[in-house]
Amino acid sequence: MNIGQAAAASGVSAKMIRHYEAIGLIPPAGRSAAGYRSYGDPDVQVLRFIRRARDMGFGIDGIAELLALWRDRTRASADVKRLAEARIADLRQRIGHLMAMVETLEALSASCSGDDRPDCPILKGFETGDLSPAAGAGGIGGPPRRRHPAGPAAG
Amino acid sequence: MNIGQAAAASGVSAKMIRHYEAIGLIPPAGRSAAGYRSYGDPDVQVLRFIRRARDMGFGIDGIAELLALWRDRTRASADVKRLAEARIADLRQRIGHLMAMVETLEALSASCSGDDRPDCPILKGFETGDLSPAAGAGGIGGPPRRRHPAGPAAG
DNA sequence: GATAGGGCTTCCCATCATGGGAAGGTCAAG
DNA sequence: CTTGACCTTCCCATGATGGGAAGCCCTATC
CATH class of the missing domain: 1.20.5 (Single alpha-helices involved in coiled-coils or other helix-helix interfaces)
Known part of the structure; x- marks a missing residue:
């Protein structure tokens, strides 16, 4: 399976799959003779897992932890x-x-x-x-001095 | 007033003040003979306004609109x-x-x-x-296919 | 076999708000 | 005149994502 198929099957864009590989979230995919990345069903399952974790608001670090736990059959x-x-x-x-x-x-x-x-x-x-x-609000935990925007800009 | 004082007085970091100037959100500050930016009380007021708009979740574009309305004494x-x-x-x-x-x-x-x-x-x-x-959720407005992360990574 | 088109590769750039840091100039106090 | 704090510009990073260019590969069709 090429990256395009894996993307379609997992719901993670090809761009992001390469990105996740680049930052080490997923191991480097195997390559065809021509240098194309190739994926199998287990790889797609991992990608799907990642997508769902992202949909739950986990960041890269959290997903990495989750993946580690997922792979570790002995975790508590x-x-x-x-x-x-x-x-x-x-x-x-x-x-x-x-x-x-x-x-x-x-x-x-x-x-x-x-x-x-x-x-x-x-x-x-x-x-x-x-x-x-x-x-005085933000009262929940201090003023929203967030490092990252909370979402898309105001239109 | 130098940029440091303006930053302290407005609650907007010097970095961000320069940034806002660079992207045209605020007009270029006057300069001293040595090239230092100099600010007056009205400038600080604008910066404070910007900071409050940001705290309300407005993005740059929204703030720009707000500023335009603020300056326009005839807006509805x-x-x-x-x-x-x-x-x-x-x-x-x-x-x-x-x-x-x-x-x-x-x-x-x-x-x-x-x-x-x-x-x-x-x-x-x-x-x-x-x-x-x-x-099936996201039901509020479709699945959360957001372009930007919703916040800091999971610790 | 040549050619077209679509998919793949890598690399760079942009977003949005923010900060870090380097290299170098300036100013006020001693 | 030195010291240290402050200023300048420029580049880089974050986090997730997309756009696009230049170039290679593969398949189908003529």
Whole structure:
């Protein structure tokens, strides 16, 4: 199976398969005489596993741990559970940050007439720093001083 | 005021101030004879505004729009409100994705004994794709085929 | 056998926000 | 004049992902 088929079968793009190989998340694929990567069903299963872990919000490091545990037939299920729960905690924290933002924006938005007059409490809030719900918020775990964007940019 | 003071006063790092200038989000700062950027109180206010918009989850593009509206004394408050509501909708969608992940992981985690036996339904779920809550989920707005990671890697 | 087209290879660049660090110039205090 | 803190620009890295170029390979068709 060439990389294109493996991509289609696993739901991981060919680009990403090469990437995962480059960063060592998966072992180098075998090569045909012409240098084409070749994959078998077990490889595809690993790729599918990776895709599902990604869909659950695991990053590369977490996936690597998960893969190691998956391959280790003697691991304790407690080890896996720990990882899952750490992920859950992280997700909950992010959700908390996002909800704090939503609350702030909603409060601001609600106080804005939304007509054609220029006066706008939303801008005023940004200006003065009077963002009550978020001011001391992030309260869940401190202000959202995240290193990475939480998602696609605002349109 | 040099860039360091402006950074301290606004809560935006010097690095980011230069970056915002480079990408045109803010106009080029004035320069001293020696080439140092110099800032005044109005500049700091803009930086603070930017920081607060970022804390609300606006991306560069959204901030640029917000800044334009802020500077435009004749804008309709409805325009601002539209932006805020778009942001809220986006945040809600992201929250939905994250919550779907949490639900799936919790279901999986709950079914895992978490002792030292190797059998683990969490890994099994990843293996077989039997992730009920997420399988058809993302239901909020389609599967989480996001272009950007949802956050920092799993520790 | 030649040619077309699609798939494969590697390599580079971009995103988005942010920080790290190097190499070198500047300024204020001693 | 030296020292140390601060500034400048430039490059690199993160994390996951995609776009695209240049070039090789394979298969089918004429």
